[in-house]
Amino acid sequence: MNLPDALPACCTPLDDHWPLPVALPHSVWLGTHFDPNRLAPDDFQRSRIQAPASIQRSVAKRQAEFLAGRLCARAALLKLDGTDCVPAIGEDRAPIWPAHACGSITHGTGRAAAIVANRQHWRGLGMDLESLLPHERAERLAGEILTPAELQRLAVGLAEQTALAVTLTFSAKESLFKALYPLVLQRFYFEHAEVLEWDMQGRVRMRLLTDLSSEWRHGVELDAQYVVQGEHLLSLVSIAA
Structure with a gap:
């Protein structure tokens, strides 16, 4: 195996510490x-x-x-x-x-x-890193990122979690696109998936709202995970083989 070249000064040494709640085997x-x-x-x-x-x-x-x-x-x-x-x-x-x-x-x-x-081992992997949105910006962007059902769930949630909820929804949908696009070769957007539920332990449940292929159809549900590190949120969608 060839050793990687020395890193440029603009990058810190590569870190292999698994950051998310659930380690992904293989x-x-x-x-x-x-x-x-x-x-x-x-x-x-x-x-x-x-x-x-x-x-x-x-x-x-x-x-x-x-x-x-x-x-x-x-x-x-x-x-x-x-x-x-x-x-x-x-x-x-x-x-x-x-x-x-x-x-x-x-x-x-x-x-x-x-x-x-x-x-x-894995058919699709999608990962997304976002800066946590400030509260006021999250409120402004919610209508563009969240589906009507997601907006309803946001309205009955804790106000102090608005920024986290909107950032997480944006990031999880980005990760979902990255994981599924290579499998379906069809673009889809924020309104074509929804976050059904999430918790503070890093678990996320999502559902497709459109047909992307014979396998990936409207109503299919799948899991994601996330972690907040300082001012960043990292999410991951993994699709097993």
């Missing part, structure tokens, strides 16, 4: 913190990562988060089974994983992470 998770101000002009070349043209034209923050996410993904694949691969960006903007693997890459303010697994 998977590898890696995360890092990144600082766009420490991104050097030759970091992509030295890291053996090809930056797409869209990334090359981007600001330092976008370049640093892309680099950090791909570094996590490559190292996770190496740790999983020795595969030395940097997932490219497909025409649909989704990462292109090796045929035998599935995975997900996410990044937020100063943080990036990737999770990978062999398809014999």
